[in-house]
Amino acid sequence: MTGTRREVPNDPGRKDRILDAALDVIAEWGVHRTTHRKIAERARVPLGSLTYYFDGLDDLLAQAFARLADTMSELYRATLQKAASAQEAEAAVVDLICGPAYATARDMTLIFEMYAYANHNPAVATTTRAWLHRSRRSLALHFPPHVGQALDVLVEGWPMHRTFDRTPPDRALVAATVHAIVTGVPSPSGS
Numbered sequence: 001m002t003g004t005r006r007e008v009p010n011d012p013g014r015k016d017r018i019l020d021a022a023l024d025v026i027a028e029w030g031v032h033r034t035t036h037r038k039i040a041e042r043a044r045v046p047l048g049s050l051t052y053y054f055d056g057l058d059d060l061l062a063q064a065f066a067r068l069a070d071t072m073s074e075l076y077r078a079t080l081q082k083a084a085s086a087q088e089a090e091a092a093v094v095d096l097i098c099g100p101a102y103a104t105a106r107d108m109t110l111i112f113e114m115y116a117y118a119n120h121n122p123a124v125a126t127t128t129r130a131w132l133h134r135s136r137r138s139l140a141l142h143f144p145p146h147v148g149q150a151l152d153v154l155v156e157g158w159p160m161h162r163t164f165d166r167t168p169p170d171r172a173l174v175a176a177t178v179h180a181i182v183t184g185v186p187s188p189s190g191s
Contacts, residue, residue, distance in 0.1 A: 011045075019067050020067075021039050023067065031113050039060065065110075068111075069130070069131040075101065076138050079092045083141075090175070094174050096155045097154065108159055108160065115128065136152055144187070147185050
């Protein structure tokens, strides 16, 4: 018999809601104060739903951070794909650094939490490494690997500083820095 209750999910979006709620809770409370109960309350699901979909809190957090990395990577790539020239590619990198679409305050909080948690969780460390490589592949649409690596560090680092400095970056300075990297970073020896 098909269509039994066991075969048809009662709430097909529940897992996604739980992952979104987990990111909301992490952004508000930090990983260290995130609990199953807070996530279930935010997702408006029974507490037992979390153990149905996830093998514990570490698994739930790892999947939530993978969702964050996927979302950020897609935005990163989409921003770079729109560029039709070298000048537009540089401008796209400036947009990634200056935001606000790429790295909102909430995104930065989640990135900080992910990096710290990755230091102690192998699954999240793998997700973080994969994100780094996806970012560099997106930059490779327009830049050689050594330039892409330098730009990726800039795209990650400048918004981090912006978060703590609490002032928007000087867009002209960012553009000049990106241009200097693009035009002035020599190829590594042997390349």
